[in-house]
Amino acid sequence: MPDQWGSRLDPWLIDESDFYELEKHADQMAFLIRYAILAPSSHNTQPWSFRVTRDGVEVYPDYSRRCTVADPSDRELLMSIGTSITNFCVAAAHFGFEPTVLYQDRSEQTLPAALIAVRETCAPPAGLRRLFPAIQERHTNRVPFEPREIDSSALTELNEFVGSHSSFVQFVVPGDRDRAADLIARADRVLMASSAFRGELAGWLRSNSSQTGDGMCADGFGIPDPLAPATPWFLRRFDVGALQAKHDRALVEHCAGLIVVTAEDDRVSLIRAGEALEMLLLLLTRLGVQYSFVNSPIEVDTLRSELWSMIRSPHPPQLLLRIGYATTVARPQPRRDAATALVR
Ligand SMILES: Cc1cc2nc3c(=O)[nH]c(=O)nc-3n(C[C@H](O)[C@H](O)[C@H](O)COP(=O)(O)O)c2cc1C
CATH class of the missing domain: 3.40.109.10 (NADH Oxidase)
Incomplete structure (x- = not known):
């Protein structure tokens, strides 16, 4: 390294x-x-x-x-x-x-x-x-995944996990993949049309050698090092919705599967959903399966309702993930020193 x-x-x-x-x-x-x-x-x-x-x-x-x-x-x-x-x-x-x-x-x-x-x-x-x-x-891995299914042994473990955490985690059935891709693409356009949304996102983008210990480094989005400093500036000024929609649609069409995290909207349910999410992400990692988030429809109220009716869950959707295999390993993103998160 x-x-x-x-x-x-x-x-x-x-x-x-x-x-x-x-x-x-x-x-x-x-x-x-x-x-x-x-x-x-x-x-x-x-x-x-x-x-x-x-x-x-x-x-x-x-x-x-x-x-x-x-x-x-x-x-x-x-x-x-x-x-x-x-x-x-x-x-x-x-x-x-x-x-x-x-x-x-x-x-x-x-x-x-x-x-x-x-x-x-x-x-x-x-x-x-x-x-x-x-x-x-x-590590969250945003690269395109290989066009192959999840191995059967990994799928067995994943199915067991989903079965035992069914109120928080469920697969999107393959027949709904195209509808989900549509919702993601539509949501990307809505969100990126908002300069406030782009401005906030730009505020958490970092150069690859950033020392702030937080935010997302450009390489996490496949942005080459020389372009990294200009990316927040560009994002603040230009609506990249069409580009993002095309990119995300391709990512979703070629992944091995989609998983939705569901929970009621109260505080405790959301914290518990986050716990279940991380259990899932650690399991995926142990199984050698990569993932990234494709949450945009959940951040747009009307599209969130459409997604909810599509997944037919009693609980509203909170996060959407794609899973699959990748040959490129994602780099670790920064963290603030643990001591700064410790309250005495
Ligand atoms: C609740 C939650 C929501 C997230 N939403 C998104 C998202 O919409 N898009 C995305 O690319 N990453 C999303 N992420 C991933 C974070 O950006 C990522 O965890 C963070 O940058 C740290 O990188 P790491 O996961 O590789 O450690 C989300 C993570 C969490 C826990």
């Missing part, structure tokens, strides 16, 4: 053996938070902070990192909190703890969204533990 990725890679390079040098509970919890912050979040905003308590950790929403245009009701912010909770729980299980998550449904910034209580055990949950190696391997 070239040196220019050096500091961007640092948060991803955790030596797990360091944990066993730690004797104090607070230091152990701070170590687990290093895994929690590797979770995915919308626009890589990392809208979370953590406080170590006697029982475990409290997870707080960081509303200063809101995306008020793309995510006005904090749906994606809350799901992002959920993904970090899963990473924490998976790491806790790996290091011999049994985690229990308790939720808070009030929205004040000063109140934790959740408390993760941990208790030492000699039989930590195996379903969480087996996902641990995937935490440092998981």
Whole structure:
């Protein structure tokens, strides 16, 4: 890996053996938070902070990192909190703890969204533990996927997962693929026509060597390094909806499958949906299957309703993902240092 990725890679390079040098509970919890912050979040905003308590950790929403245009009701912010909770729980299980998550449904910034209580055990949950190696391997991959189906053994595991998380995760049936691609393309045009939407997105785009520790580096979108500095400027000025729609339609038409995350719109359901999402993403990673998000229809109310009637779920759609295989591996995106997410 070239040196220019050096500091961007640092948060991803955790030596797990360091944990066993730690004797104090607070230091152990701070170590687990290093895994929690590797979770995915919308626009890589990392809208979370953590406080170590006697029982475990409290997870707080960081509303200063809101995306008020793309995510006005904090749906994606809350799901992002959920993904970090899963990473924490998976790491806790790996290091011999049994985690229990308790939720808070009030929205004040000063109140934790959740408390993760941990208790030492000699039989930590195996379903969480087996996902641990995937935490440092998981990356959102936006390249076109190969034109091949999911292997049968991977599909069996995925079907089992979907079956046991059916209120949060379901496949879009192949017969609905074209309709979904249409909805995505239509939504891309609507969203990109908004200069406020483009401006917010541009504000979270970063050069590949950015030191801010957050946001999305240009290479995550296949933008070559020399063009990276001009991309936010271009995006702010030009409606790229037609281009985006064509691009996303092709991505969806050639992927192996689509998965929709569903949940009610209340805070606790959204956090739990985020937890289920990250379990799914870690499982996909363990199975060698790549994914990326094609959420645009969910960010446009009328199209979200169309998608909901298409998937025939009792719960509204919250996220849409495409899955498949890719030969190009995505690079790790930046993370803020775990210490900055720790509230004392
Ligand atoms: C709730 C949520 C919504 C997201 N929505 C999108 C999206 O609409 N489009 C997209 O390209 N990526 C989306 N992402 C992926 C993030 O941009 C990605 O997680 C972040 O940039 C960090 O990169 P990483 O996943 O490779 O660590 C979303 C992630 C989460 C958790």
